[in-house]
Amino acid sequence: MLKLDKVEAGYGQARVLFGMSLEARGGEIVSLIGRNGMGKSTTVKSIMGLLKPTGGTITFEEKVVNRLPPNAIARLGIGLVPEGRRLFASLNVEENLVATSRPGGWTVDRVMDLFPRLRERRGQMAGTLSGGEQQMLSIGRALLTNPKLLILDEATEGLAPIIRTEIWRCLHGLKELGQTILVIDKNLSEMATLVDRHNIVDKGCVVWTGTPRELAADAGLSSRYLGV
Template sequence: MTAHRQGPAPLLACRGLQAGYGASQVLFGLDFQIRPGEMLTLLGRNGMGKSTTIKTLIGGLPVRAGEVHFAGQRVSGMRADAIARLGMAIVPEGRQCFPNLSVQEHLIAFADNRSGLREPWTLERLYGLFPRLKERRDNLGNQLSGGEQQMLAIARALSTNPRLLILDEATEGLAPVIREEIWRCLSVLREAGQTVLVVDKYVERLVKLADRHILLERGRIAWSGTSAELDADRGLWARYLGV
């Protein structure tokens, strides 16, 4: 008898995930998973539950029902810092760079190899990914442009060598030339085998980068599928994304 080959176990798995704020429920039973080396997007109009999903995954919002498993452990109910130490890193909406730390201090202060990579993201590799940061390495966080702060936020997250990198609206408010720099970075990360969860609105670029997509509608998964499937059905774009 020939044994059936199975793919790698999911790095992240959500089952029946429910969450909300106070008396308001936002997420209604989300089921999805991300396998190692995969790039997955969460897409949807504003207010559909994307940021709430992210906050719940990273431990910033309590799980009301359901489970979240990450890196072989149930993390539902764990503190955010404990989840981060397991190898989940976020590039938060709004960047949140420290105004009184230099670029280099940002990248040194959080450096770790949480996923045990043979070729970790060292300071020099990060500067190679974002040469502009090397030029600005002695500048404080509040002396950087918005685009430079976004590059720094991504590099800071990568300095921990996470198992899962989450980008929450990483291109929001950026000039087109800087957005292109972020897309280039995501392409490099995909080639390097980094597992990534992306929340963004530029679906036309994401279908060229990501493996799979989830469309959220009022806290529920309205559709999920591959880039080829999403690219082929532009009706989904109009129905759920307003594109």
């Protein structure tokens, strides 16, 4: 469904991605993991058209998307839960959900069934929600674009343990539905039963790919690339 082939990208004269290559097949959940500053979020920006690659190709369902604007890439079926949530603070919960929604299986009521707290806060301004509630709203907003591929960039970062548990429960539910997901996160233990394949990123490229079980069996990989 998604394939990056030797993608190069950066900011001005500073290059961040050095031949980034990875793929996600339909129905898979794959991860990007690695230390901070290794290029994970830059990879997400390149996929979404927020940053134009200077080399390599990005294809989605066999269509090259390198030069498309972000709105066109989103319409192809890629939904993003961005780092930092980036909600419309002056809109209420329901308005945030419908602002970018597209027809499909995900509806406002279905998202609120997934996250009952959003139904309770339906008329509340997004900027007044707790951090965990804002993250639920960000995920719900992405789902309402009815994406073929869902990208989550640090979706559990800085959240209370009980909220993180709820987010992981949601992701397991999406896996059962066959949703294709690219997830960037630091919580290896939570991802162990969720992710089909890890991609370790170091200095702007994928240096190792394998299953969570294979990663857990190789302590050297964790110490060398993940700092744990």
